[in-house]
Amino acid sequence: MLSMVEHPSEMKDRGVELSIVMPCLNEAETLAICIQKAQQWLAKNHVEGEVVVADNGSTDGSREIAIRLGARVEPIAARGYGSALQGGIQVAKGRFVIMGDADDSYDFGNLQPFLDKLREGYELVMGNRFLGGIKPGAMPSLHRYLGNPVLTGIGRLFFRSPCRDFHCGLRGFNREAILKLDLRTTGMEFASEMVVKATLNNLRVTEVPTTLSPDGRSRPPHLRSWRDGWRHLRFLLLYSPRWLFLYPGLGVMLIGLLGGGWLLRGPLMVGNVGFDVQTLLYCAAAVIIGFQAVVFAVFTKIFAVNEGLVPSDLRLERAFHYLTLETGLTVGALMVLAGLAGSVLAVGLWGEHSFGVLDPSRTLRVIVPSITLLLLGFQTLLSSFFLSVLGLRRKR
Numbered sequence: 001m002l003s004m005v006e007h008p009s010e011m012k013d014r015g016v017e018l019s020i021v022m023p024c025l026n027e028a029e030t031l032a033i034c035i036q037k038a039q040q041w042l043a044k045n046h047v048e049g050e051v052v053v054a055d056n057g058s059t060d061g062s063r064e065i066a067i068r069l070g071a072r073v074e075p076i077a078a079r080g081y082g083s084a085l086q087g088g089i090q091v092a093k094g095r096f097v098i099m100g101d102a103d104d105s106y107d108f109g110n111l112q113p114f115l116d117k118l119r120e121g122y123e124l125v126m127g128n129r130f131l132g133g134i135k136p137g138a139m140p141s142l143h144r145y146l147g148n149p150v151l152t153g154i155g156r157l158f159f160r161s162p163c164r165d166f167h168c169g170l171r172g173f174n175r176e177a178i179l180k181l182d183l184r185t186t187g188m189e190f191a192s193e194m195v196v197k198a199t200l201n202n203l204r205v206t207e208v209p210t211t212l213s214p215d216g217r218s219r220p221p222h223l224r225s226w227r228d229g230w231r232h233l234r235f236l237l238l239y240s241p242r243w244l245f246l247y248p249g250l251g252v253m254l255i256g257l258l259g260g261g262w263l264l265r266g267p268l269m270v271g272n273v274g275f276d277v278q279t280l281l282y283c284a285a286a287v288i289i290g291f292q293a294v295v296f297a298v299f300t301k302i303f304a305v306n307e308g309l310v311p312s313d314l315r316l317e318r319a320f321h322y323l324t325l326e327t328g329l330t331v332g333a334l335m336v337l338a339g340l341a342g343s344v345l346a347v348g349l350w351g352e353h354s355f356g357v358l359d360p361s362r363t364l365r366v367i368v369p370s371i372t373l374l375l376l377g378f379q380t381l382l383s384s385f386f387l388s389v390l391g392l393r394r395k396r
Contacts, residue, residue, distance in 0.1 A: 249293025328384025
């Protein structure tokens with residue numbers, strides 16, 4: 001995996017304002033027109049720039065085409081859309097970078113809106129195909145009406161991103177700012193990672209309209225709708241422990257607590273349907289599962305901060321002033337003691353019946369909450385120790 005962090009020894013006055021980076025894997029049919037459009041735009045607008053072709057193992061003569069046209073070719077051994085772009089960005093000489101696919105679907109002859117916004121100080125400038133126009137046949141209906149709107153909507157909800165087209169392949173950015181994000185994904189989800197990390201790190205982000213034309217190649221695209229869509233969704237979920245673990249966990253716990261609290265009083269009839277201790281067991285399970293999900297949210301968040309995947313969270317830092325190991329051990333011990341007390345009470349009820357057969361409807365209303373408290377108590381004790389270990393790494 002390529003690192004996107006530039007070492008100080010590599011920092012120097014590059015003298016190039018803009019690098020146009022094109023990932024390439026067997027794009028001989030369309031690569032030449034893309035390079036020529038980019039070069040003509042640079043010359044026409046008197047922009048000091050370069051065209052970088054990040055070649056990901058082409059075998060159809062794409063490299064030779066790029067070299068013949070005067071583009072700089074950077075061979076990228078690690079396969080994948082993200083890997084190619086990481087390698088191209090790493091070697092780019094420009095202060096700014098505009099990246100775009102080499103399939104002639106994006107207009108490299110109209111990059112001025114991107115460069116203008118970059119010169120204004122924006123650190124990430126996204127193209128928006130829904131504002132600029134999608135030509136007939138340029139985007140499959142599945143992507144246009146389901147994939148892109150749904151994934152973009154999830155990204156905006158999870159991360160409060162201003163972007164309304166998460167997956168536009170034509171975008172510009174301040175090279176140094178993006179290198180500092182330490183982008184890591186190697187596949188198509190690289191596009192989402194850039195937007196998410198830019199938002200989380202409070203980079204200045206904006207959008208400009210851009211057009212999307214039909215793919216100029218005669219072969220099928222590298223993109224695989226369901227596979228790559230799932231990879232984008234998976235990335236968004238993994239980068240948002242709140243939506244993956246915390247909110248669902250709290251919701252399940254709340255349902256379990258409300259249902260269990262009601263059933264502890266006695267059977268519940270809803271119309272002709274009766275709920276009793278059998279349902280109480282499921283409510284207890286919901287509380288335990290929900291608690292585990294909430295704890296996983298905390299684990300994931302701390303791990304992500306420790307590994308530099310997401311920036312530090314001041315709310316988490318403040319919480320650790322109060323949620324110490326000693327606090328967790330105290331709460332866990334109290335829950336265990338409460339569970340043991342309930343268990344002793346249950347044994348006492350059993351003794352009253354000479355340790356014979358009991359009425360489940362009565363005894364389970366003591367046993368179920370007691371076992372639940374025991375399980376939650378031990379989970380709290382173990383989780384507190386593990387959080388303390390993660391906290392040591394975080395402080396280091």
